[in-house]
Amino acid sequence: MTNDHNKILMLGLPEAGKTSFLAALVQYTAAEIDDKTLTQYKLSSNTAYINLIHETWLKGLRQERTKIIATQNSSTVAELYLQEEATGERFILNIPDFFGETFESQFNDRLIGVNYLEQIKESSGILLFINPQKIRQPVLIDDISSALFVAASMDSAVSESGDSDTKDQGQIAMDNAVVAIRPFDIEEVPTQIILVDLLETHLSFLQKMPLHVGIVISAWDTVIEQDSNLSPLKWLEISLPLLYQYLISNFDVINFKSFGISAQGGDMGKPEVARKLLSYENPVQRIIVHEDDKTHKNIASPVEWILSQWQKRQK
Amino acid sequence: MEPVQLGIYKCSQPECSIQTTGKCVNGLEPKDCTNKLDIIKQDEKTLHEEFGSTFGTEDVRLPWGESYLEPEISHLTYQYNCRLILVIGEPSCGKSTLYGALFDSFHKGGCGKFIFSSTKTPIGFERICHYAREKCKGKQSNTERTKSHEFTYLHLGVRQKDMTNETQHLIFADVSGERFQTAKVSDDEMLSLQVLKRADNIFFLADGGLLLDNAQKHVVKNDISNMITRCMQNNMISNSQSCALIVTKWDEITSMGKQADIENFFISPILKKFPGILNKAIVIASRSTNDDIPPGTGLSEFLDECFRDVDQTRALNKEAPFAREYQRFKYEERT
Numbered sequence: 001m002t003n004d005h006n007k008i009l010m011l012g013l014p015e016a017g018k019t020s021f022l023a024a025l026v027q028y029t030a031a032e033i034d035d036k037t038l039t040q041y042k043l044s045s046n047t048a049y050i051n052l053i054h055e056t057w058l059k060g061l062r063q064e065r066t067k068i069i070a071t072q073n074s075s076t077v078a079e080l081y082l083q084e085e086a087t088g089e090r091f092i093l094n095i096p097d098f099f100g101e102t103f104e105s106q107f108n109d110r111l112i113g114v115n116y117l118e119q120i121k122e123s124s125g126i127l128l129f130i131n132p133q134k135i136r137q138p139v140l141i142d143d144i145s146s147a148l149f150v151a152a153s154m155d156s157a158v159s160e161s162g163d164s165d166t167k168d169q170g171q172i173a174m175d176n177a178v179v180a181i182r183p184f185d186i187e188e189v190p191t192q193i194i195l196v197d198l199l200e201t202h203l204s205f206l207q208k209m210p211l212h213v214g215i216v217i218s219a220w221d222t223v224i225e226q227d228s229n230l231s232p233l234k235w236l237e238i239s240l241p242l243l244y245q246y247l248i249s250n251f252d253v254i255n256f257k258s259f260g261i262s263a264q265g266g267d268m269g270k271p272e273v274a275r276k277l278l279s280y281e282n283p284v285q286r287i288i289v290h291e292d293d294k295t296h297k298n299i300a301s302p303v304e305w306i307l308s309q310w311q312k313r314q315k
Numbered sequence: 316m317e318p319v320q321l322g323i324y325k326c327s328q329p330e331c332s333i334q335t336t337g338k339c340v341n342g343l344e345p346k347d348c349t350n351k352l353d354i355i356k357q358d359e360k361t362l363h364e365e366f367g368s369t370f371g372t373e374d375v376r377l378p379w380g381e382s383y384l385e386p387e388i389s390h391l392t393y394q395y396n397c398r399l400i401l402v403i404g405e406p407s408c409g410k411s412t413l414y415g416a417l418f419d420s421f422h423k424g425g426c427g428k429f430i431f432s433s434t435k436t437p438i439g440f441e442r443i444c445h446y447a448r449e450k451c452k453g454k455q456s457n458t459e460r461t462k463s464h465e466f467t468y469l470h471l472g473v474r475q476k477d478m479t480n481e482t483q484h485l486i487f488a489d490v491s492g493e494r495f496q497t498a499k500v501s502d503d504e505m506l507s508l509q510v511l512k513r514a515d516n517i518f519f520l521a522d523g524g525l526l527l528d529n530a531q532k533h534v535v536k537n538d539i540s541n542m543i544t545r546c547m548q549n550n551m552i553s554n555s556q557s558c559a560l561i562v563t564k565w566d567e568i569t570s571m572g573k574q575a576d577i578e579n580f581f582i583s584p585i586l587k588k589f590p591g592i593l594n595k596a597i598v599i600a601s602r603s604t605n606d607d608i609p610p611g612t613g614l615s616e617f618l619d620e621c622f623r624d625v626d627q628t629r630a631l632n633k634e635a636p637f638a639r640e641y642q643r644f645k646y647e648e649r650t
Contacts, residue, residue: 110380184446197437241421
């Protein structure tokens, strides 16, 4: 039996689902569940933050933004004392819950904290959170060309129909559009560019390769509502192709696995959904985890995966 | 309005006067300048107060993510075995659109046999894509970045889809068309463009839209011919470099059914005039409104050409000698 510290960093842009995941993870490790691989053997010395987000999760309420909670609590680090059931191995899992704006401004302002750099060096791996509903997709040159082509076709159709007033107004609008070019705004950069840059930054400061990355696609219930057969990896390929290519092509330095996770199980803002989810006897039943074409309730699986990869490397 | 204290701000853009006048190259206050990443306060403490330190009191500055300037390029060439790619053309001939469309193709899932692997200049690429997209809307501006720099460099790492080799790194030189416009008519100017000698691949780019215009097509042909001739006359290009001709807006040419005309009037005569220098001609439609010509036509051929004659075993060797050569090179200062 060993006693070791393992640090896992949670990365993600604002409202990516990091805090909800952490709250559900706390519930999972503390709950009485059969066949659980990780159990909590001791409470950490300060559980104020953990209790707050855990209670919010149990009540099915929307998590306050971490930025707001951080102003009221000295620490937003979750410290979990875990034991692996199969081996009896004990370790302390440290998960600092940085607010999403931290990572956004890391990209925008090109600054990273010295303390955070230390955490990168000490970390066993990264959980990268992506909320499918908060993705800023790129507007490509093709998209604009196609839109203009459609607009021109419509103008032409209007012209042929003899509606000269409408045509004139359309022409005026086009003429006005030629006036000024819109300045570049860094806050409009597509999500996948920011996520790739975040991973690049982590890679550049990492001392041991490869970097283990658990990709957590949060609010997975919203994805399976559209297509229940979609795997997290396929979703990544379709929705964030540049990030997908980056992960695939850097296989020698990035070891990744994707998970589709709904920590709450559905949109708690909808009364009928909330009623159903809150009625479960065991709150863990709310959780949806899609992994390797299987669906289960073990929200700790991304953590377990990182730890298993870390242990492999240690051996 | 509170006056800007002179000397507090500085900008990485060499032509920016913010340090001496308090206003940026576009005449804007520091807080209004869209290139705010380039403008920093010289006092780091004040910088934190303005932008807010999100991690802690001590922050480490990350690479800008913008296009590299010439003195910074060695950071890349020390780290990677890079190929320097140079696209030459008249102002507004579509160089930025070409780079933008190339990067866009990776936003969609890859370009030909290559997939995206890395970039050290994500903001630089997004900036160039933004202006290319705006130009597609028919907008005009004199304030875009390309014109405020003479040489900037974009980094792109790509890997073959079959993963048979390591990531290969390209550096695209983004050079203002005006600079080549002057070099085309002056030996002195041409000799100052040492980037030509250092480039692994040189592409001479002709605006296909202008080739459709009877009043312009002879000028375009003449410009390209003069440019290549003056390069050769001053020994700025050699047989060891890979050179090719690019004709843009192929969708417009196809829409008008002028492919054969352009081939006979422009492509074939130029290739015949410079045997042994120009390897081939590539037709490109960075964007397309012609159903027969898919958008991005020619981009994969362009990317393939960037790796022409690259020995894959050499690409796998991180200690390849030319990585060190870049470190030593220094463009001649303009006089």
